Amino acid sequence: MHTPWQAATALKTESKELRPLTGNEAIARAAWEAGVRVAAAYPGTPSTEVLENLATYPVEDLHAQWSTNEKVALDVAMGASFAGSRALCAMKHVGLNVAADAFMTATYIGVNGGLVLIVCDDPGIHSSQNEQDSRIYGQLANIPVLEPSDAQEAYDFTKLAFEISEQFDTPVIVRSTTRLSHTRSTVSVGERVEVPARVFLERPSKNVMIPAHARGRHLFVLERETKLKDFLATADITRIERGDTKFGVITAGTCYPYLREVLPNATVLKLGASWPLPDTLLREFCASVEQVFVVEELEPIIEKEVASLGIKVEGKRLFPRAGEFSPEVVRAGFVQAGLLPAPPSYNAWVPEPVVRPPVLCAGCPHTSSFMAVRASGARVAGDIGCYTLAVLDPLRGIDTCVAMGSSIGNAIGMAKAGETKPVVATIGDSTFLHAGLPALIDAVYNQANIAVVLLDNHITAMTGGQEHPGTGKTLRGEPAPQVDYEALIKACGVKWVKKVDSYDLAATHQALREAINYRGVAVLISNRPCVLDPIKIKGPPLEIITSQCTACQSCMNLGCPALTWSDEWFEGRHRVKIDPALCIGCTLCAQVCTIDCIKIASPAVTQ
Amino acid sequence: MNEQSNIAVNAESEPVAFNAALAEPTNVLIVGVGGQGVIMVSKVLASLAQAHGYEVKQSEVHGMAKRGGTVFSHVRFGPRVWSPTIAKGEADVLIALEWAEGLRWLPHLKRDTGVFICDTKRIVPPFACLSRRPGAPMRYSTETAEQVAAYVSEAYAIDATKMAEELGNERAANVVLLGALSTVLEFALPEWEKTVTAFVPKKTIAVNSAAFELGRNWIADAKSESPSADAAPAAAPAHTPYQPRLEITDAWCKSCEICVKLCPERCLKLNADRVVELVAPEKCTGCRLCEWLCPDFAIRVHLDTEAPAMEAAQ
Secondary structure: OOOOOOHHHHHOOOOOEEEEEEHHHHHHHHHHHOOOOEEEEOOOOOOHHHHHHHOOOOOOOOEEEEOOOHHHHHHHHHHHHHOOOOEEEEEEHHHHHHHHHHHHHHHHHOOOOOEEEEEEEOOOOOOOOOOOOOHHHHHHHOOOEEOOOOHHHHHHHHHHHHHHHHHHOOOEEEEEEHHHHOEEEEEEEOOOOOOOOOOOOOOHHHHOOOHHHHHHHHHHHHHHHHHHHHHHHHOOOOEEEOOEEEEEEEEEOOHHHHHHHHOOOEEEEEEOEEEOOOHHHHHHHHHOOOEEEEEOOOOOHHHHHHHHOOOOOEOOOOOOOOOOOOHHHHHHHHHHOOOOOOOOOOOOOOOOOOOOOOOOOOOOHHHHHHHHHHHOOOEEEOOOOHHHHHHOOOOOOOOEOOOOOHHHHHHHHHHHOOOOOOEEEEEEHHHHHHHHHHHHHHHHHOOOOOEEEEEEOOOEOOOOOEOOOOOOEOOOOOEOOOOOHHHHHHHOOOOEEEEEOOOOHHHHHHHHHHHHHOOOOEEEEEEOOOOOOOOOOOOOOOEEOHHHOOOOOHHHHHOOOOEEEEEEEEOOEEEEEEOOOOOOOOOHHHHHOOOOOEEOOOOOOOO | OOOOOOOOOOOOOOOOOEOOOOOOOEEEEEEEEOOOOHHHHHHHHHHHHHHOOOEEEEEEEOOHHHHOOEEEEEEEEEOOOOOOOOOOOOEOEEEEOOHHHHHHHHHHEOOOOOEEEEEOOOOOOHHHHOOOOOOOOOOOOOOOHHHHHHHOOEEEEEOHHHHHHHHOOHHHHHHHHHHHHOOOEOOOHHHHHHHHHHHOOHHHHHHHHHHHHHHHHHHHHHOOOOOOOOOOOOOOOOOOOEEEEEEEOHHHOOOOOHHHHHOOOOOEEEOOOOOEEEOOOOOOOOOOHHHHHOOOOOEEEEEEEHHHHHHHHO
């Protein structure tokens, strides 16, 4: 529609340099080279590093920003595209759910400047609240989903995605997974090409989705899909590797290297895009082999499409529908199919497992907040962030956790449903800005009787310390206006707002009790910076006067990693010791010690 | 698959345990706990292998790991590398920065030829210390270095953290392990030194270079001796076993619930009369916290030795 198609040049850039890059780094590099002008995201593992890396490129080349949530990020990217610039927005799979509203209309509007969504799935749930296959969103929105299988392809496909986007007037998803995003391999990189910005395209029938316009665009979207199928059937990113003709395997993305590891000589149809699928190519390929297998992670999207063509295909019967794939998983599937011999079993070592769940850091301000929450005897609606770990022993202080910003909404529902315990919602600062704010307004509007604990640690801690509108800094570290939570919350109509130092356990208990006793919406701001970001806090460590310790282990209730058992005993129980390398001197253990045997070397750390 | 033609192998390199010029990739698994420097070790190795002309894939898992969880990084290099991850039983070398993590990943090592290099540093997770019962053992790995040595072809248990501490920087423990690793991979010493230097902060080059040297020499010395590490947990000393028993004076309880809310084992509840009651006596460890916390002296904890308790039962 716009520039003539130049796939060959996009894929065969003159290579200047070989670099070891992770999938996310490669995507950022490619986007920069492709002349991206605006990039936006909300941090989320495993997608976070895409924007963090884009922010390392010159500010004259592109604007990169953290947005308050993924829908906002997509809207920002769409705005840039409307204005004629190439734009990118990145998110993890659950982020696409947040952006879905804007996303489903973006597919109708199409693009002016190329618009690419980097969506990083997390098969195996390394760091997420669910396992979801974003390719289905591509199918739902009728847009192409490119699936790179290593960092080089992540780089190539991202560049290509901008070309496809502009040629076919469509947003494009580049789908990564944790394994690709965080795997480093060699990438041949090129140079940035300035793409001249187009001007705003004044065409309301395309840019303004009133029903009359949308009906026409829906037909366009369907036609576009047909064209994309034809294009993808012959595109460079799709290839057939001929080997043994007894059977053929259709695969895409990170499954491809696993397959090659296990079956180096098999006949393979490697799809560069897992949506839309080219019927003709699938038919031809399947006809050329005796038996067809589909190896794909999570949902049987390719398999169903092949089966719908009336072709006999094997897939999810042999390869699991849940969890991350690996060479072992792929091998096991082909062993079950009778195509590979079973691996020899040997007497493997079975060490006694050590349970090592992630824990809140030593001195984490969330620890004390949850000690107070637990002592309040409340029903607790939790949220997404480091503090979700408070659900585990020993804090065991969260009753529910659904999605970013759900805690306050969940709490409203519980309170309205007549929960007899006091209802408390806990939410971090970044999450509050992401999706908690509308729910807080809802709580005030509907006069819910809840207490909200805003766990303000001044950073997006869970994903490794990213800035947000409450931190006073931008993605590039430039100074920015800072949200005043107290004023904001009051402006929402909350009458009871109080700030408390979370390292002062007694004050936190007291303030929470007041918040709970207040009839209506009360917001308690628990105020202490994260101990890791933006600066690592390290105060003088505390120590235990071991001879006085009565091994009540009350301090162990904090779950602080600096507290462990010593080799000394009292009444058959371990006395406790503090690891001075880990202790940051927050004094929480001293505050909960029933016999005052924890020495405060010097006053608590400063903020 | 077997293109070996343009792979240069340094003939002057140290004794070669794994020759990556062979068709099969070399698989090195690096594991530890968040914050120990696992990723740095894997980056050094990946960079070294790439400079040597190999295809390299390095796959790491982090995210939640920052918060004291397990961190692992797969490094595979050779003329051709497909999968970014190493299958169970396929690792040539396992480098562990923490003892229990080394044991956790042991099944990934090749049964007959695998080399195990592990720091004896123990990072005990809070979870291992949760049982407050009298005589409770710490739930941390009990396997000894001897057991590991009997299982794999070569096993080295190094007190790398202590060695680094003595050099004045505990954080250099990972470089001690890199020094140890340098003895079992084919790359020449100058290549190692160049790469390690490039990856550590400038101010710490001297200490890291010493750490590398220490690790390298340690292995040379250890090749003649048998490895040793005392990973046995402290055993409970003899004490008279007892049964905790709560004496609750109903009339004094003012239903304040402090004991209920702060009982570590959560074995107390207020009954229908709003008086405290021990609802799960099997969970009570006799820690006396309730006795101390009660503002009304309504709870007394008795530690009955087992013999009289049994007599009473009869």
